[in-house]
Amino acid sequence: MPKNAIAPQSHWEAFASRRRDPASKREAVLQTAACLFLEKSYRRTSLDDVARRLNITKPALYHYFRNKEDILLGCYRWGTTLIEEGLNRIAADCGSGLAKVEAFIYSYANVMTVNFGRCVMRLDEGDLSSEALAEVRRYKRKIDRRLRSFIQEGIEDGSIAPCDPKLTAFAIAGALNWICMWYEPEGPLTPGEIAAQFARTLTRGLMRPARRAASRRVLAMRAAGGNNISS
């Protein structure tokens, strides 16, 4: 998994030499495209923009991607992979339902500060072809179902106060997804701070009064261990 180039750093070095790992060139294209898509939106980003920033010509892009949408889809896939990796770690981390929700929030919030992660939730799905759209929707639904199941689990094991899992999941996911709208790499808040604060704030509303103390431990653990999502 790649570095998360959040700032519009240039990736054109990957194209400096002809003989160079094609995979790294593909990645350079995706990183650059993700930046531009977030800056100006997919539609306003022309392939010339992408090529110019990489110091190559437009048709060269067609060596690595079938068409513009293929680049977009590449960004989506990279982002959903990041999210999924987080989810898999959490599934293994067998704690209470509340602990899982908290871990989910922490992990997901982190991804929402990585360019590829931001693409998943911020770019307009309408720019995807129907097949690609189906694929992306499948991913998103999966994530949603996981969160709901964590909440359900928490209600059942008593770590979470009774509530409507669907709407609660919407609220949590909304708060998290919106991070990709306001987060700025150069801003004062680090991804870690955001993740930690969101984990605390959003879980507070879920706990049963008696269990509040328990969550503190989870947070402490998280802050100590290097649960860094941006591999």
Place this chain on the structure above:
Amino acid sequence: MPKNAIAPQSHWEAFASRRRDPASKREAVLQTAACLFLEKSYRRTSLDDVARRLNITKPALYHYFRNKEDILLGCYRWGTTLIEEGLNRIAADCGSGLAKVEAFIYSYANVMTVNFGRCVMRLDEGDLSSEALAEVRRYKRKIDRRLRSFIQEGIEDGSIAPCDPKLTAFAIAGALNWICMWYEPEGPLTPGEIAAQFARTLTRGLMRPARRAASRRVLAMRAAGGNNISS
């Protein structure tokens, strides 16, 4: 997080007769445009699309709006006005900080289910010219500041547990803004239900343990009074 069908209501009746006040025609254009912008995004919506749905010709639109962006800006302004009306009601409704936050959530959630309200948070700001963008940003910042001030007020009057007002506001606003992404007019959840549930869920995380009972009263009050925002 599914695609949301915008109410396919037709506004072309406003153009059926020649003698009709221009204001209602302007509104008809905006309503139709808002629908289309939400369905297909601003960029993918051509003026031909708008004109066709209104049963008029494209240049006719230029009688009511200077250009395409002017239509977009009209949608934004209508939406921000809706939000602001809610805010003004709340400012007058002098309760505790927590009560104001709760009222804010209720009001705002409702607006996020109205097309014009959804436009404000869902459409891509990048499609606005720099001046229009500045105007919209001013509005959004104002809303954000209000929410933060309500939270601050709650912390000071003791109705809200100590927290970082900025990040807390981000979390609440995010959960609310995201409504406009998943809400479907034809779906099972009514705006009122969503608003009430979100008000309850999101405020639970804010309260000081001892004060929980207080919030119940606010919700009851709200359910009784017809604080209906939808234009």
Place this chain on the structure above:
Amino acid sequence: MPKNAIAPQSHWEAFASRRRDPASKREAVLQTAACLFLEKSYRRTSLDDVARRLNITKPALYHYFRNKEDILLGCYRWGTTLIEEGLNRIAADCGSGLAKVEAFIYSYANVMTVNFGRCVMRLDEGDLSSEALAEVRRYKRKIDRRLRSFIQEGIEDGSIAPCDPKLTAFAIAGALNWICMWYEPEGPLTPGEIAAQFARTLTRGLMRPARRAASRRVLAMRAAGGNNISS
């Protein structure tokens, strides 16, 4: 049915005024396009070429046709209509099988000297979409079946010597179709001469020895009557 502009005469007068019969503009586009398609082939003819010759700009073409292929299809349809009109006249002209074949040759040869008719047999079918291709193929098969049925009829009524209708039809159709490859409007041979000669030459090989005299009458009749196919 239009004049058959064989020479590359200019049709731009149709676009001289904005307010002008759209149908005539459509026709002007088709006439011009047919000329260019025959001159340079469909692929080498750019829409700019067509527009330039009509003294309009490229996007203006999109007012009258959905896309480039639509223009091509328009040419095909016009041509097949010309052919079909001839066929219908012959069906009504109830003579012997041989007489029908002869009339077919005469009529068809004439069409092969008209631009739209030439398009049908000379342009590359591979440039059509699969649907359009199916439509054109349907037409061509129909023509082929008609010719074979005329031959069969002639064999049965004794006016044509026994032969394989399929291969004979191929030979006749081939000789006729090839006209569109070598015919030049400015050349020494007039469409009428070509048609008459081909009718005579190609039917000679079909007749039963005893019946030769009969065909002379048909030819005489044809030469006298104004069975002119070009509009």
Place this chain on the structure above:
Amino acid sequence: MPKNAIAPQSHWEAFASRRRDPASKREAVLQTAACLFLEKSYRRTSLDDVARRLNITKPALYHYFRNKEDILLGCYRWGTTLIEEGLNRIAADCGSGLAKVEAFIYSYANVMTVNFGRCVMRLDEGDLSSEALAEVRRYKRKIDRRLRSFIQEGIEDGSIAPCDPKLTAFAIAGALNWICMWYEPEGPLTPGEIAAQFARTLTRGLMRPARRAASRRVLAMRAAGGNNISS
């Protein structure tokens, strides 16, 4: 007049081993290109298509041919050579004018079922540069003149009924050339059958009444001898 499937034989074996005479590689390229040109037309066939089918890379083609047109010209030349070989055999075969015409038809029809032969008459001359075009035209005119001279000879020696040699040649050549449009290698008709039938049908219209019997002998001779043109 259906689409005709070109024998999908693969010629890439010629490139399987490095040690292979360049001539056979050149031929492999031409065979493959001819197939593709007939399938999809010259313009729609990219050099990538050719290279892919030969299991080599695109620039490798430039070792054997100067450019794309050079490949096209190679196909034309191969085809015209095939035709010419037939003509030379006939010139030596000193029979009556009618016999020569018949032999011409038989030989030419056969060539029209071979890919290279089909290329000559089916591909778009407009894709040739002016020099190459001149060369190809020279060949074609030569063929046409030969046919006309055979007819003239026949008229003079009394084996052919008086007619206009030019138009008669056009009719015969057209019927033959069109074979390359409808012939299918996998179809029910073999090249030999087609050639024989066309020779019979087309000469019937030329003969003087008294001489019909003579032609039978020519055909019988042809059927016996292996005058097979297909390389």
Place this chain on the structure above:
DNA sequence: CATGAATGAGAGTTCATTCAT
């Protein structure tokens, strides 16, 4: 020799905007 990479030129198409009626 052979190849992956890169390019320049050009095509079709869309669309906001403006003219002319």
Place this chain on the structure above:
DNA sequence: TATGAATGAACTCTCATTCAT
């Protein structure tokens, strides 16, 4: 007032051809 027609600019994508290794 309102409209059909027209345009210019922009964008995606293709492909023959040539480098550089």
